Structure formats: structure tokens, C-alpha cells
Amino acid sequence: TAAAQETASGSGDGDKKITLGFSQVGAESGWRTANTKSIQESAKEAGFDLKFSDAQQKQENQIKAIRSFIQQKVDVIAFSPVVESGWDTVLKEAKDAGIPVILTDRAVDSADTSLYKTFIGSDFIEEGKKAGQWLVDQYKDTQEDVNIVELQGTTGSAPANDRKAGFQDTIASNPKLKIIASQTGDFTRAKGKEVMQAFLKAHKDIDVLYAHNDDMALGAIQAIEAAGLVPGKDIIIISVDAVKDGMQAAADGKINFIVECNPLLGPQLMEAAQAVVAGKEIDARIVTNETTFTSEQAKEALPSRQY
Ligand code: GZL
Numbered sequence: 619t620a621a622a623q624e625t626a627s628g629s630g631d632g633d634k635k636i637t638l639g640f641s642q643v644g645a646e647s648g649w650r651t652a653n654t655k656s657i658q659e660s661a662k663e664a665g666f667d668l669k670f671s672d673a674q675q676k677q678e679n680q681i682k683a684i685r686s687f688i689q690q691k692v693d694v695i696a697f698s699p700v701v702e703s704g705w706d707t708v709l710k711e712a713k714d715a716g717i718p719v720i721l722t723d724r725a726v727d728s729a730d731t732s733l734y735k736t737f738i739g740s741d742f743i744e745e746g747k748k749a750g751q752w753l754v755d756q757y758k759d760t761q762e763d764v765n766i767v768e769l770q771g772t773t774g775s776a777p778a779n780d781r782k783a784g785f786q787d788t789i790a791s792n793p794k795l796k797i798i799a800s801q802t803g804d805f806t807r808a809k810g811k812e813v814m815q816a817f818l819k820a821h822k823d824i825d826v827l828y829a830h831n832d833d834m835a836l837g838a839i840q841a842i843e844a845a846g847l848v849p850g851k852d853i854i855i856i857s858v859d860a861v862k863d864g865m866q867a868a869a870d871g872k873i874n875f876i877v878e879c880n881p882l883l884g885p886q887l888m889e890a891a892q893a894v895v896a897g898k899e900i901d902a903r904i905v906t907n908e909t910t911f912t913s914e915q916a917k918e919a920l921p922s923r924q925y
Pocket of ligand 1: 646647648649650723724739740777805830831832833858859879
């Protein structure tokens with residue numbers, strides 16, 4: 619592999635430059651932009667040769683990129699799988715080529731966990747539960763039904779599946795909390811706005827929006843305001859990510875509660891890559907640290923946010 623060859627950099631002390639092939643989902647959201655920046659900056663700092671590919675949210679492009687990394691005999695492959703299923707064949711090809719694979723951000727549903735060394739990312743079920751618990755607490759004394767609409771992330775993706783499951787399981791403790799409509803906004807502002815417009819046309823009595831990411835929530839806010847309603851007041855909004863634009867909307871009272879999803883996975887990825895190339899054992903699961911913000915807390919935290 620590339621690590622076996624002396625580096626052309628003439629470093630002289632024989633240390634081998636690690637070549638990392640990374641396949642990114644796309645550039646669909648503020649979260650993704652921050653995640654890409656973290657990976658590119660961390661690779662540079664670690665002195666890696668980074669081969670980076672953007673799949674424009676298409677699984678076939680990620681599979682093509684992984685096959686190309688195998689052809690180039692990179693030392694280690696990492697990727698954020700756009701959807702959970704359909705990876706076993708290409709991951710087996712990487713394993714047969716003796717190239718370790720690291721999952722970041724999103725997980726795969728392969729039964730064979732020997733196909734990758736570790737998964738570095740958030741616990742999305744936990745994120746859904748945090749969102750649901752805040753809503754349960756807000757409405758614990760309600761006598762009326764609370765009508766909720768949900769903007770789901772990319773269909774088939776781990777964050778969409780798990781944020782939905784975690785939220786649903788948690789609000790089930792109060793049967794007055796009802797999800798009256800749920801549809802994918804594909805994690806983008808444009809789609810979030812479009813689907814929220816449709817929700818507003820179909821339902822005159824929406825009390826709460828649960829958006830699986832800030833970009834869809836921000837798109838939905840445009841639709842809510844265009845309908846003459848006040849986001850954060852007429853419709854309570856819960857979102858996930860806590861990227862700068864989302865935190866600004868929260869500080870402005872347009873989003874009422876944000877569950878943080880930390881995109882800064884670069885340093886942990888480089889550390890894990892170094893370890894697997896050196897043949898060291900690493901934890902099979904590395905969970906990212908993250909918290910939650912009310913509007914007040916968002917206002918306080920905003921000045922120190924990195925992304
Ligand atoms: C979550 C990540 C999701 C973000 C979205 O780890 O996969 O994808 O929540 C992004 O903003 O598009």
C-alpha cells in the first residue's frame with residue numbers, strides 16, 4: 619500500500635505519509651459544510667495525503683469513490699454513508715484488498731461488523747429522545763391535543779431513521795402529543811420550505827414542527843412567515859444540529875429548542891486512522907459529545923460557536 623513506499627516528500631526519517639480516501643455525503647447542509655471543513659483541516663494537520671470525494675448525496679457515487687480508493691491502494695478508507703443499506707459488497711472488496719474502513723457521522727446496517735473498524739458519530743436515537751423529552755416536559759399539563767408535523771431527514775439515512783424513532787418513542791408517554799404529518803425534506807432548506815408549505819395548506823391546526831436538521835427548520839420558517847404565522851410562537855419549533863444559522867434563529871426565538879449534533883469529527887477520525895494503519899486495536903464505537911440549547915441558552919452560546 620502507499621504507506622509501504624517511502625514518501626516522495628523526502629522526509630528522510632522514513633516516517634510514512636498516510637493516504638486517506640474519504641467519501642463525503644455531499645454539501646446539503648450547514649452541518650455538512652462544517653463536517654467537511656473539520657475533516658480537511660484535521661487531515662492537513664495530521665500530515666495525511668487526503669483524497670476527498672463529494673457524492674452529491676448519491677450512494678452509487680460513494681460506491682464508485684470507494685472502488686477508486688481501493689484501486690489507488692490508499693492506506694485507509696473513511697466515509698459517511700448517505701443511507702444505511704447496500705454497502706456489504708463494496709466493503710467486502712475493501713476488506714479483501716486489506717484496506718481498513720472507518721465509518722464517520724452515519725452508520726450502516728451491515729450484519730458483518732468486521733467490514734469496518736469503528737463508527738465515529740452521534741447517537742441519533744438519543745438526539746430524537748432529547749427532542750421528544752423537551753416537548754413532553756413543555757406539554758405535561760396540556761388538556762388539548764398537540765398537533766405535530768415532522769420534517770424527516772434523507773429517506774433511509776441513519777439520522778432520519780433514528781431521530782424519528784427516538785422522538786416517537788419518547789412522546790408516546792403522552793397520547794395527546796400527535797404526529798399529524800411526517801415527510802422527508804432531504805436535510806435541505808429548499809425541500810424543508812416546500813414540504814412545510816404543503817403541511818400548512820393541508821392542516822390549519824399545527825402546534826409544533828419537529829425538523830431533523832436546522833436547514834429544513836430554516837426553510838420551514840420561511841414558509842411559516844409567508845403564511846402570516848409567527849415561528850416559535852404560533853408554531854413551536856424543535857430542530858437538530860445547532861449550526862450557526864440554527865442557533866441564530868433560536869436566539870431570535872424562531873426555534874424553541876435545538877439538539878446539538880457535533881460535526882467536528884475530523885480530529886477523532888485522524889486519530890482512529892493513525893491507529894488502524896499502525897495495526898492498533900481501537901474502540902468499535904466512538905460517540906461524539908453534544909448537548910442541547912433553549913432559545914436563551916442559544917443566545918448565550920452563539921458568540922463562541924465554531925460552526
Ligand atoms: C448527522 C448528519 C446529518 C445532519 C444534517 O450526523 O448526518 O446530515 O444532521 C446533515 O444536517 O445533512
